[in-house]
Amino acid sequence: xxxxxxxxxxxxxxxxxxxxxxxxxxxxxxxxxxxxxxxxxxxxxxxxxxxxxxxxxxxxxxxxxxxxxxxxxxxxxxxxxxxxxxxxxxxxxxxxxxxxxxxxxxxxxxxxxxxxxxxxxxxxxxxxxxxxxxxxxxxxxxxxxxxxxxxxxxxxxxxxxxxxxxxxxxxxxxxxxxxxxxxxxxxxxxxxxxxxxxxxxxxxxxxxxxxxxxxxxxxxxxxxxxxxxxxxxxxxxxxxxxxxxxxxxxxxxxxxxxxxxxxxxxxxxxxxxxxxxxxxxxxxxxxxxxxxxxxxxxxxxxxxxxxxxxxxxxxxxxxxxxxxxxxxxxxxxxxxxxxxxxxxxxxxxxxxxxxxxxxxxxxxxxxxxxxxxxxxxxxxxxxxxxxxxxxx
Amino acid sequence: xxxxxxxxxxxxxxxxxxxxxxxxxxxxxxxxxxxxxxxxxxxxxxxxxxxxxxxxxxxxxxxxxxxxxxxxxxxxxxxxxxxxxxxxxxxxxxxxxxxxxxxxxxxxxxxxxxxxxxxxxxxxxxxxxxxxxxxxxxxxxxxxxxxxxxxxxxxxxxxxxxxxxxxxxxxxxxxxxxxxxxxxxxxxxxxxxxxxxxxxxxxxxxxxxxxxxxxxxxxxxxxxxxxxxxxxxxxxxxxxxxxxxxxxxxxxxxxxxxxxxxxxxxxxxxxxxxxxxxxxxxxxxxxxxxxxxxxxxxxxxxxxxxxxxxxxxxxxxxxxxxxxxxxxxxxxxxxxxxxxxxxxxxxxxxxxxxxxxxxxxxxxxxxxxxxxxxxxxxxxxxxxxxxxxxxxxxxxxxxxxxxxxxxxxxxxxxxxxxxxxxxxxxxxxxxxxxxx
Numbered sequence: 001x002x003x004x005x006x007x008x009x010x011x012x013x014x015x016x017x018x019x020x021x022x023x024x025x026x027x028x029x030x031x032x033x034x035x036x037x038x039x040x041x042x043x044x045x046x047x048x049x050x051x052x053x054x055x056x057x058x059x060x061x062x063x064x065x066x067x068x069x070x071x072x073x074x075x076x077x078x079x080x081x082x083x084x085x086x087x088x089x090x091x092x093x094x095x096x097x098x099x100x101x102x103x104x105x106x107x108x109x110x111x112x113x114x115x116x117x118x119x120x121x122x123x124x125x126x127x128x129x130x131x132x133x134x135x136x137x138x139x140x141x142x143x144x145x146x147x148x149x150x151x152x153x154x155x156x157x158x159x160x161x162x163x164x165x166x167x168x169x170x171x172x173x174x175x176x177x178x179x180x181x182x183x184x185x186x187x188x189x190x191x192x193x194x195x196x197x198x199x200x201x202x203x204x205x206x207x208x209x210x211x212x213x214x215x216x217x218x219x220x221x222x223x224x225x226x227x228x229x230x231x232x233x234x235x236x237x238x239x240x241x242x243x244x245x246x247x248x249x250x251x252x253x254x255x256x257x258x259x260x261x262x263x264x265x266x267x268x269x270x271x272x273x274x275x276x277x278x279x280x281x282x283x284x285x286x287x288x289x290x291x292x293x294x295x296x297x298x299x300x301x302x303x304x305x306x307x308x309x310x311x312x313x314x315x316x317x318x319x320x321x322x323x324x325x326x327x328x329x330x331x332x333x334x335x336x337x338x339x340x341x342x343x344x345x346x347x348x349x350x351x352x353x354x355x356x357x358x359x360x361x362x363x364x365x366x367x368x369x370x371x372x373x374x375x376x377x378x379x380x381x382x383x384x385x386x387x388x389x390x391x392x
Numbered sequence: 393x394x395x396x397x398x399x400x401x402x403x404x405x406x407x408x409x410x411x412x413x414x415x416x417x418x419x420x421x422x423x424x425x426x427x428x429x430x431x432x433x434x435x436x437x438x439x440x441x442x443x444x445x446x447x448x449x450x451x452x453x454x455x456x457x458x459x460x461x462x463x464x465x466x467x468x469x470x471x472x473x474x475x476x477x478x479x480x481x482x483x484x485x486x487x488x489x490x491x492x493x494x495x496x497x498x499x500x501x502x503x504x505x506x507x508x509x510x511x512x513x514x515x516x517x518x519x520x521x522x523x524x525x526x527x528x529x530x531x532x533x534x535x536x537x538x539x540x541x542x543x544x545x546x547x548x549x550x551x552x553x554x555x556x557x558x559x560x561x562x563x564x565x566x567x568x569x570x571x572x573x574x575x576x577x578x579x580x581x582x583x584x585x586x587x588x589x590x591x592x593x594x595x596x597x598x599x600x601x602x603x604x605x606x607x608x609x610x611x612x613x614x615x616x617x618x619x620x621x622x623x624x625x626x627x628x629x630x631x632x633x634x635x636x637x638x639x640x641x642x643x644x645x646x647x648x649x650x651x652x653x654x655x656x657x658x659x660x661x662x663x664x665x666x667x668x669x670x671x672x673x674x675x676x677x678x679x680x681x682x683x684x685x686x687x688x689x690x691x692x693x694x695x696x697x698x699x700x701x702x703x704x705x706x707x708x709x710x711x712x713x714x715x716x717x718x719x720x721x722x723x724x725x726x727x728x729x730x731x732x733x734x735x736x737x738x739x740x741x742x743x744x745x746x747x748x749x750x751x752x753x754x755x756x757x758x759x760x761x762x763x764x765x766x767x768x769x770x771x772x773x774x775x776x777x778x779x780x781x782x783x784x785x786x787x788x789x790x791x792x793x794x795x796x797x798x799x800x801x802x803x804x805x806x807x808x809x810x811x812x813x814x815x816x817x818x819x820x821x822x823x824x825x826x827x828x
Binding site: 065068069072076077188192198199210225227229298302303304305306309347348351352359362 | 632647
């Protein structure tokens with residue numbers, strides 16, 4: 001925390017240090033509470049439903065079947081949630097400063113994933129992919145993805161948003177959607193021309209078999225392993241680090257102070273000697289880099305990328321940001337994880353609980369948008385809404 | 393003044409054109425009709441007598457328009473997007489067909505042209521293209537689509553305009569069962585393909601339980617549904633039946649599968665979804681075998697799934713081009729022209745094009761000029777057996793081939809470029825089954 005103290009102009013008294021620590025790690029506690037809380041609430045509801053429905057299905061012990069996959073569903077939900085959370089961070093950064101929703105953020109994520117895939121393909125072609133340690137590869141790919149996406153986001157801001165900054169709010173929104181379509185089809189073109197292909201493989205070094213966290217006894221005497229993919233673990237760790245880093249940046253550095261100042265009052269901030277254009281460009285750089293890192297980690301985890309992968313996660317991350325309280329960094333994290341849990345529960349359980357009458361996987365997407373509507377009706381400021389006043 | 397003059401000119405022109413058209417069929421067609429014997433298979437010899445009377449008198453008004461004009465044959469298939477690999481194959485196969493067999497029409501005096509459309513594998517795009525196709529009077533026949541769902545969305549438009557569609561790849565029963573008199577296909581049907589897959593799984597793979605996933609399209613859900621019906625009838629335990637549009641992240645679907653521990657995962661859909669799903673299943677330690685229909689038949693599956701699909705089986709209505717002895721020249725020409733191996737359904741597209749061309753030629757023969765769309769549809773119905781490079785096709789009243797061949801194939805376990813490995817896929821089983 002010495003750096004933090006250096007970065008702040010105030011004398012590094014014990015009080016500032018404590019405040020810095022609280023600013024950086026305090027939100028983590030909030031996130032943790034929501035993660036544990038939503039996991040427990042959803043588990044209890046599911047088991048309760050299974051218990052109530054147990055009589056309707058004679059061929060299967062519903063409660064037992066539900067409990068057997070419960071730990072795995074929670075792990076799946078956590079991984080899915082962290083994906084939404086990392087993309088939502090980028091949304092929230094930009095919204096917090098400019099109060100405008102950057103609908104091209106999903107595509108920035110996609111471009112990051114593609115740049116990682118391109119790097120992997122080049123390394124695989126030269127035979128170096130398996131020569132370097134997997135973690136080093138992840139690090140290099142993430143840095144490449146962050147650079148490409150960060151620069152892209154900055155360019156987009158300069159070209160498509162800055163000229164419209166004083167236009168009515170609907171105008172940059174439309175230009176954002178235009179940029180999003182342009183990036184999708186532009187990447188489609190590039191992928192076809194460069195031979196990556198529409199469905200590009202993301203070559204990764206061998207991460208080894210998934211971690212088996214536990215063995216869970218099933219109804220028929222088998223045991224089912226509780227699995228956490230190494231790549232999913234990397235994803236979770238990296239996303240947590242991103243949150244801590246972002247919190248530190250926003251709450252404990254000079255740049256963060258400037259970002260918050262611009263977010264609160266742009267004209268006054270500029271009177272205080274802050275270069276508003278520069279700060280906004282940096283915000284896009286940071287948001288884009290986070291999106292790019294998320295894209296690369298996502299690509300490494302699922303193994304394939306295509307030009308449209310950004311669209312749905314982008315919309316869901318937007319939902320997550322609204323759910324948590326848009327413009328609020330821990331809120332984005334919380335919203336993402338809660339949404340991820342909900343989707344994982346619906347996708348894995350709906351079909352089991354309804355005896356196949358509803359196909360869970362096809363209803364999982366609906367959940368996200370149903371939540372968006374409910375939140376907008378009943379709690380427009382989101383779960384962590386009270387913090388909205390101190391944007392970013 | 394100028395307005396009136398142009399109106400006068402236009403009227404004269406129209407009257408002249410009408411006059412030129414009207415007597416045309418009567419005069420030269422009558423003598424040519426007898427030599428054009430009704431034998432449907434031998435076509436190339438016939439055009440000469442019709443061309444002869446038209447050519448020497450090009451200046452006289454009545455004869456000139458008889459056998460001239462532009463004829464377009466459209467293709468509709470995904471040329472972009474995730475399924476472009478198969479879709480471009482259809483367009484290229486049809487292109488090659490037009491190049492090889494279009495002579496039949498050019499000798500008659502027509503100009504022929506391919507009109508490729510990109511349906512992006514999306515029903516709404518296909519239906520919009522269909523309207524464009526219908527509004528172009530030169531288009532007389534359509535080769536396509538790849539996806540049954542897209543074909544079913546476009547067929548009403550074709551039907552309203554009496555446009556013939558000859559599909560090289562659509563397998564959903566509804567294509568020909570919905571009473572479209574203008575829909576034909578050269579491949580088998582999913583109700584049979586699902587059953588072939590189920591029988592293979594039960595008797596050869598010794599499967600006791602199955603978890604079925606589909607892509608919620610007319611094609612994928614259809615074939616999965618037929619597989620399920622047969623499986624339930626024959627005592628295979630169906631542990632789950634799920635539809636998903638997810639393309640990349642299959643975790644939440646795989647968790648219940650892992651708990652259910654089936655012997656087999658059946659996927660009804662296309663390779664772009666199946667590839668990532670199969671690989672993620674193996675990554676998770678799911679050991680179930682995989683099986684799927686002809687939508688998986690592309691080297692892209694191997695590219696996306698890697699080792700996870702080595703040695704897996706799939707059913708198909710179209711075997712690799714190497715399986716058809718008559719298609720050897722086609723395979724060579726395809727590679728020479730498009731610089732890649734002929735993908736599945738490209739040879740079928742070649743035959744679909746052949747059926748279109750023959751029908752147009754026969755209809756033109758009969759009409760003594762550029763035929764109407766109705767006449768082309770009728771000609772396909774009446775033409776009798778067509779001997780193509782992938783087999784002989786006779787259409788039944790619904791538009792299905794009377795007998796179709798179904799294949800069970802196994803993905804090669806060789807290492808190498810996906811394209812090469814895919815060509816080494818072996819046919820494990822071959823069944824000729826009459827259309828239901």
